[in-house]
Amino acid sequence: MSIPTVKTSRLVLRPFTVEDAIPLHQILSTPGVLQYYPRSDPPDLGRVKRLIQAQLDHWDEHGYGWWAVETESENTFIGWSGLQYLPETDEIEIGYLFSKPYWGKGLATESAKEGIEFGFNQLEIEVIVGIVHPENIASQRVLRKIGLEFQEKAKYFGMECFKYQARTPNQKIA
Numbered sequence: 035m036s037i038p039t040v041k042t043s044r045l046v047l048r049p050f051t052v053e054d055a056i057p058l059h060q061i062l063s064t065p066g067v068l069q070y071y072p073r074s075d076p077p078d079l080g081r082v083k084r085l086i087q088a089q090l091d092h093w094d095e096h097g098y099g100w101w102a103v104e105t106e107s108e109n110t111f112i113g114w115s116g117l118q119y120l121p122e123t124d125e126i127e128i129g130y131l132f133s134k135p136y137w138g139k140g141l142a143t144e145s146a147k148e149g150i151e152f153g154f155n156q157l158e159i160e161v162i163v164g165i166v167h168p169e170n171i172a173s174q175r176v177l178r179k180i181g182l183e184f185q186e187k188a189k190y191f192g193m194e195c196f197k198y199q200a201r202t203p204n205q206k207i208a
């Protein structure tokens with residue numbers, strides 16, 4: 035499918051390309067970035083390339099996926115943001131990961147709002163979840179700012195997590 039490019043006031047959300055592999059590898063190798071992921075050891079470059087290809091395939095299969103995120107001002111690649119299908123629970127998750135120097139500027143929130151809007155308005159998804167490590171406070175703050183609410187503790191990816199959720203505002207009650 036043709037993956038849409040979306041602009042926000044400070045960001046460009048665009049399809050991943052193979053050129054993103056090296057900067058993404060650098061971001062994922064920075065201590066702390068993968069701290070709250072089930073596999074927190076940095077992936078090698080080959081695995082990063084496979085991750086990028088898997089995202090492009092995911093867009094093809096589902097019509098949504100992670101965008102590569104770059105700054106609008108300098109076109110610097112800074113991470114990913116978007117929706118992902120979770121086959122184990124048949125849910126759709128909003129996710130994001132950014133390069134450390136870009137944390138704390140509201141950029142995850144700015145990008146994730148687009149993912150939520152794309153899911154609810156364009157794809158007419160009914161429910162979007164956010165799955166987060168209980169100690170990942172920044173991510174939980176982002177989830178709340180984009181309208182998700184805490185649901186329950188639950189096991190995902192073999193890890194105890196907090197599950198957040200939002201339901202489409204467009205949903206009609208039968």
Ligand SMILES: CC(C)(COP(=O)(O)OP(=O)(O)OC[C@H]1O[C@@H](n2cnc3c(N)ncnc32)[C@H](O)[C@@H]1OP(=O)(O)O)[C@@H](O)C(=O)NCCC(=O)NCCS
Pocket residue numbers: 066067068070130131132133136137138139140141142143144165166167170171172173175176
């Ligand atoms: C989680 C992450 C995406 C947040 O990105 P960000 O661009 O800094 O997020 P934002 O600036 O939009 O919002 C972060 C919020 O958390 C708050 N915050 C950050 N660290 C915090 C902490 N330790 N305790 C409490 N609040 C914290 C910020 O103040 C901000 O809230 P505010 O707008 O009310 O002030 C970023 O830290 C990251 O990439 N982490 C590594 C990958 C990751 O964990 N992804 C999520 C997996 S579920």
